Amino acid sequence: MRKDTPSKTARKVALNIVTLGAKPGMDKVLPAGIVESTAELLVASGAVGATAVRWSRSPRMVSLYKAFDWMMPGQFEAFAHRKAFCERQVRQGIAGGARQVLVLGAGYDTIGWRLSPEFADVNFFEIDHPATASLKAKGIDTMGPRDNLHLISEDLGKRKLVDVLKADDSWDSAKRTVIVAEGLLMYLTAEAVRDLFKQCAAIVGPGSRIAFTYIGTGADGRPDVGRWTGLVLWILKVTGEPWLWSIQPEKLGQFLKDSGWADAPELLGTSDKRGVEFLGVATR
Ligand SMILES: C[S@@+](CC[C@H](N)C(=O)[O-])C[C@H]1O[C@@H](n2cnc3c(N)ncnc32)[C@H](O)[C@@H]1O
Structure with missing residues (x-):
């Protein structure tokens, strides 16, 4: 990346x-509220201009996305299901006693900003690479910062998550926590993914959960997105954000066990695949 x-x-x-x-x-x-807050954040952060956002809201853009859905079948709508899945995981985790939420590689996700006023006794944390986190911070500043939303700007390839959070006075490693890793793991190496899960296990209290999305491995050993896998992987590579990690769903349970987590498919509450991505939940 x-x-x-x-x-x-x-x-x-x-x-x-x-x-x-x-x-x-x-x-x-x-x-609820995700479309409006995301549009506002994109403009307030300077990530895109108001015209681009206006265009994005047009029926013509819907048709354009639909026309390109052949490349990764179902992926256009899958983003909505993916966001809904993560939000359900966070809400259920909080209902079950979690008092910390950590969003890894948060990008322009608005879950922390939207839910932090509703759950004033929960601390929300987001981490992203400084290049993206600085824009996000600018946007959140304009939209209205929240006392219980902590934006952390860090390159997790350079500094370990455990060290970042141990240095943060607001973080409590004994607390029940919900971690979200949405659309992130495929950009990391296998070694980095395993290490990340292990680190996540080390910074949360009992009863915590991690919700994540991942790409399945195809018969040829590559991340599998269907018929146009070669084309998609090539586009991702030339645009500078290649996919590096995937796993066969049947091997996920053992992978999680080896990384300090227990696969919890019973908590999914939805189909385990949306578009080309699998959804996963694990507990500790
Ligand atoms: C595909 S985006 C997903 C954004 C968000 N999770 C979502 O689904 O809307 C991946 C995010 O991971 C972040 N990321 C990638 N490598 C990172 C690293 N080494 N340290 C911190 N963040 C990283 C990127 O900056 C980007 O915001």
Whole structure:
């Protein structure tokens, strides 16, 4: 992943959410307030201009996304299901006693900003690479900072998550926590993913959960997104954010066990695959 410029894929996910807001029927899937807050954040952060956001909300853009859905079948709508899944995990975790939420590689995600006023006794943390986190911080500043929303600007490839959080007075490693790793793991090496799960296990209290998305491995050993896998992987590579990690769903349980977590498919509350991505939940 290119480290000098703000993440293009984070911007793409956010614009996709804005466009999904213009697609009939998606209001039943998308979390409340996500479209408006994402549009506001994109402009306030300077990630995109107001005109681009206006365009993204147009029926024409919905048609354009639909026209390109052949490349990664179902992925356009999948972003809405992915956001809904993460929000359900966070809400259920909080209902079950979690008092910390940590969003890894948060990009322009607005869950922390939207839910922090509703759950004043929960501390929300977000971490992203400085190139993206600095824009996000600017946007959140304009939209209205929250006392219980902590934005952390850090390159997790350079500094370990455990060290980052141990140095943060607001973080409590004994607390029940919900961790979200949405659209992140595929950009890390296998070694980095295993290490990240282990570190996550070390910084949370009993009863915590981690919600994540991942790409399945195909018969040829590559991340599998269907018929156009070669083309998609090539585009991701040349745009500077290649996919490096995938796993066969049947091997996930053992992988999680080896990394200090227990696979908890019973907590999914939805199908385990949306578009080309699998959804996962593990507990500790
Ligand atoms: C595809 S985006 C997903 C954004 C968000 N989770 C979502 O789904 O809307 C991946 C995010 O991971 C962040 N990221 C990638 N490598 C990172 C690193 N080494 N340290 C911190 N953040 C990183 C990127 O900056 C980007 O915001």
